[in-house]
Amino acid sequence: MSKSARAEWDPWQLPPQDGRSYLVTGANAGIGFFTCEQLAKAGAHVIMSGRHPNRLAQAHDALEARVPGASVETLLLDVANPGSIRAAAASVRGGLFDRTKLDGVVFNAGIVHSPRSRKITRDGRELVFSTNALGHFVLGAELLVPLAKSASSRWSPRMVWLGSVSTRMGRHEPVDLQLEEHYSAWNAYVQSKVAVQALGIEADARLRDAELPVHSVIAHPGYSIGGRTPRVSGVNEPSRLKRLRDGLQPIAQSKEHGAWTVVRALVDPESQGGDYWGPKHLTRGVPVRQRASATSADPEVRRKVWEACERLSGITWPVDKAARAAR
Numbered sequence: 001m002s003k004s005a006r007a008e009w010d011p012w013q014l015p016p017q018d019g020r021s022y023l024v025t026g027a028n029a030g031i032g033f034f035t036c037e038q039l040a041k042a043g044a045h046v047i048m049s050g051r052h053p054n055r056l057a058q059a060h061d062a063l064e065a066r067v068p069g070a071s072v073e074t075l076l077l078d079v080a081n082p083g084s085i086r087a088a089a090a091s092v093r094g095g096l097f098d099r100t101k102l103d104g105v106v107f108n109a110g111i112v113h114s115p116r117s118r119k120i121t122r123d124g125r126e127l128v129f130s131t132n133a134l135g136h137f138v139l140g141a142e143l144l145v146p147l148a149k150s151a152s153s154r155w156s157p158r159m160v161w162l163g164s165v166s167t168r169m170g171r172h173e174p175v176d177l178q179l180e181e182h183y184s185a186w187n188a189y190v191q192s193k194v195a196v197q198a199l200g201i202e203a204d205a206r207l208r209d210a211e212l213p214v215h216s217v218i219a220h221p222g223y224s225i226g227g228r229t230p231r232v233s234g235v236n237e238p239s240r241l242k243r244l245r246d247g248l249q250p251i252a253q254s255k256e257h258g259a260w261t262v263v264r265a266l267v268d269p270e271s272q273g274g275d276y277w278g279p280k281h282l283t284r285g286v287p288v289r290q291r292a293s294a295t296s297a298d299p300e301v302r303r304k305v306w307e308a309c310e311r312l313s314g315i316t317w318p319v320d321k322a323a324r325a326a327r
């Protein structure tokens with residue numbers, strides 16, 4: 001981890017991103033949308049992915065209206081559906097998109113408000129874990145080779161995992177990842193985010209071992225809420241009551257500002273594999289380096305989560321193939 005990163009980072013003045021291509025999951029709303037907007041404003045080509053065609057089309061139109069001349073396209077991708085992930089990744093690998101290289105991917109899609117009772121996906125996995133963690137593990141495996149191929153002497157492609165400050169609130173060791181025993185909405189969310197962070201750190205260790213020039217980085221957006229976020233038609237349209245209620249939460253920030261940490265993790269030339277970025281004042285503020293919770297950084301927890309994802313998905317990350325592709 002570089003110690004020389006600038007303490008200050010101006011989220012309004014990003015390094016030019018012309019010529020770079022990034023894919024963002026869950027891009028039709030919230031932090032995912034604003035991440036795309038900030039990347040597009042800086043000149044990047046952005047692949048906005050989402051699970052619903054209408055919501056995705058609305059977000060695409062909104063982004064084009066807010067960033068005239070933006071280079072942006074859409075990709076249908078439901079991260080809770082392995083078939084959808086494979087199909088979407090195959091399109092990216094097959095070069096169906098405007099750019100043939102992929103300089104980074106943001107694993108943003110997530111269920112923030114978990115269902116009150118345990119729900120499962122079509123393939124029988126607990127829904128919150130499957131959406132937030134397992135689906136991105138599968139997507140990471142599917143996109144590792146195109147990411148590695150895009151490495152150059154000037155740029156190491158990145159994957160950014162969305163962590164959460166909630167992982168500091170108690171240990172939440174993910175012993176029962178599918179929550180078959182003790183499901184609660186809070187437990188499902190926090191445990192999934194411990195798993196995401198553990199995957200992000202473990203991915204970094206594995207990529208380094210294989211000497212792969214792809215960085216795995218984690219970013220958490222603090223506490224970012226819709227009622228403090230600019231109105232964007234079809235993307236963020238909070239009621240008056242929500243604006244009022246959210247306005248009374250001084251520790252919160254907008255989702256636009258929540259996207260700052262994600263964007264820094266992705267584009268700051270000094271962002272390194274294994275870094276953990278978060279807002280300066282924990283729940284709000286400009287992005288700075290922080291530390292992941294002890295549980296998610298625990299090598300034993302990381303190994304168990306990684307192996308559980310391999311077992312549940314039947315997928316092993318193709319690190320050797322990616323290393324050959326990077327040469």
Ligand SMILES: NC(=O)c1ccc[n+]([C@@H]2O[C@H](COP(=O)([O-])OP(=O)(O)OC[C@H]3O[C@@H](n4cnc5c(N)ncnc54)[C@H](OP(=O)(O)O)[C@@H]3O)[C@@H](O)[C@H]2O)c1
Nearest residue numbers: 026028029030031051078079080108109110162164223224
């Ligand atoms: N906001 C915070 O304070 C906060 C704090 C810590 C971490 N985070 C993390 O930041 C990320 C974004 O949060 P947010 O606040 O922006 O949430 P949000 O406004 O609820 O947006 C979530 C996005 O994820 C998408 N999504 C959900 N399930 C999906 C699936 N199966 N396939 C594809 N996309 C799916 C949603 O699409 P639909 O519109 O189709 O549902 C939406 O685009 C999440 O990973 C969250 O855990 C947020």
